[in-house]
Amino acid sequence: METPLRVAIVGHGYWGPNLLRNYFDLSDVWVSWVCDSRPEALEKAQRRYPAVPVTTDLDRVLGDPDVDAVVIATPISTHHPIALAALEAGKHVFIEKPMTADTQQACELVELAEDRGLKLMVGHTFVFSPPVRKVKEIIESGALGDIYFVTTQRVNLGLHQKDVSVVWDLAPHDISILYYWLGEAAQAVTTTGRCCIVKDIPDVAFMNLRFPSGVVAEIQASWLSPVKLRRTIVVGSRKMLVYDDTENVEKVKIFDHGVDFEEPEDFGEFQLSYRTGDIVSPKIQGVEPLFLEASHFVECCRSGATPITDGWAGLQVVASLEAAQASLDNGGAGIDLPEQALRARA
Numbered sequence: 001m002e003t004p005l006r007v008a009i010v011g012h013g014y015w016g017p018n019l020l021r022n023y024f025d026l027s028d029v030w031v032s033w034v035c036d037s038r039p040e041a042l043e044k045a046q047r048r049y050p051a052v053p054v055t056t057d058l059d060r061v062l063g064d065p066d067v068d069a070v071v072i073a074t075p076i077s078t079h080h081p082i083a084l085a086a087l088e089a090g091k092h093v094f095i096e097k098p099m100t101a102d103t104q105q106a107c108e109l110v111e112l113a114e115d116r117g118l119k120l121m122v123g124h125t126f127v128f129s130p131p132v133r134k135v136k137e138i139i140e141s142g143a144l145g146d147i148y149f150v151t152t153q154r155v156n157l158g159l160h161q162k163d164v165s166v167v168w169d170l171a172p173h174d175i176s177i178l179y180y181w182l183g184e185a186a187q188a189v190t191t192t193g194r195c196c197i198v199k200d201i202p203d204v205a206f207m208n209l210r211f212p213s214g215v216v217a218e219i220q221a222s223w224l225s226p227v228k229l230r231r232t233i234v235v236g237s238r239k240m241l242v243y244d245d246t247e248n249v250e251k252v253k254i255f256d257h258g259v260d261f262e263e264p265e266d267f268g269e270f271q272l273s274y275r276t277g278d279i280v281s282p283k284i285q286g287v288e289p290l291f292l293e294a295s296h297f298v299e300c301c302r303s304g305a306t307p308i309t310d311g312w313a314g315l316q317v318v319a320s321l322e323a324a325q326a327s328l329d330n331g332g333a334g335i336d337l338p339e340q341a342l343r344a345r346a
């Protein structure tokens with residue numbers, strides 16, 4: 001039995017308790033601290049896990065030599081200072097998505113983690129979700145052929161955030177899924193949107209991405225919708241696929257549908273042949289993505305392996321969000337992603 005990895009959870013608001021539950025349940029982890037600046041958030045943690053020490057003092061956590069890794073689930077604007085201090089204190093760091101509030105901050109964290117030989121991982125939770133993993137497997141098998149385009153909808157009557165737009169809140173999920181599936185980051189982004197309810201906080205956004213391979217993608221993100229949609233369509237040259245995360249059982253369906261172009265034999269008109277064949281839904285294991293994500297972070301801290309959702313992956317997503325925000329602010333102008341995002345490990 002290895003000595004447990006000693007983990008501190010920082011931020012116990014809406015999402016932190018989910019991380020705490022999963023780290024607590026891992027047999028090779030010892031939760032050393034739960035830290036939150038609000039005492040009432042700590043009371044909740046203590047009621048559920050009376051043996052876990054709690055504190056409002058982050059310095060106490062970072063100064064504790066018995067902490068190996070820090071898991072950060074605080075608001076986005078605080079990610080950079082907390083992660084920077086944790087890396088400087090020699091701790092491995094897991095940060096919730098999006099990694100930072102801008103690309104410059106993301107670069108600093110990636111460089112510091114590399115300099116210090118510490119693990120930096122980002123909570124792109126969907127990359128650990130079994131249906132998303134299955135779709136990656138299907139794309140890589142070549143079953144869909146060449147990918148033409150992807151459309152994705154993430155809309156519902158969602159909680160309006162006070163400090164960030166819907167782009168920063170919801171789109172990180174779809175961007176991280178797309179980059180994971182396609183193995184590349186977008187090179188340019190255009191985004192239109194609107195502030196329907198709260199001034200200066202867009203609550204609906206339509207984001208278009210163009211990839212170096214030629215793939216194009218659209219992400220619809222909104223906190224204003226009468227129904228909850230979590231649906232992605234991937235269209236390839238051989239087959240098409242629907243991933244619907246609101247489905248209980250058949251979350252992924254592969255359609256043997258397509259259109260084939262036949263060159264004219266003489267100077268006549270070209271022919272199109274339409275194919276509507278079988279629909280297949282692969283079996284998908286039912287494991288909580290957060291459990292797989294937490295296990296992966298612990299495994300990487302122990303083995304030295306690079307996390308799938310490492311700092312570079314986090315940086316690519318942040319750079320894409322920043323580009324989307326710039327496009328939104330400039331009436332839907334096309335914005336190229338910065339060099340670092342394209343050079344980053346995909």
Ligand SMILES: NC(=O)c1ccc[n+]([C@@H]2O[C@H](COP(=O)([O-])OP(=O)(O)OC[C@H]3O[C@@H](n4cnc5c(N)ncnc54)[C@H](O)[C@@H]3O)[C@@H](O)[C@H]2O)c1
Binds near residue numbers: 038
């Ligand atoms: N991976 C996912 O699917 C997912 C889902 C929801 C939220 N998130 C992410 O989780 C993070 C937190 O979101 P949330 O909705 O839980 O926010 P929240 O506001 O509900 O909770 C944040 C908590 O952090 C505490 N906090 C703030 N500054 C602090 C500091 N300096 N030191 C210690 N504690 C501090 C607050 O008191 C609060 O309890 C965000 O980055 C968000 O994007 C991820």
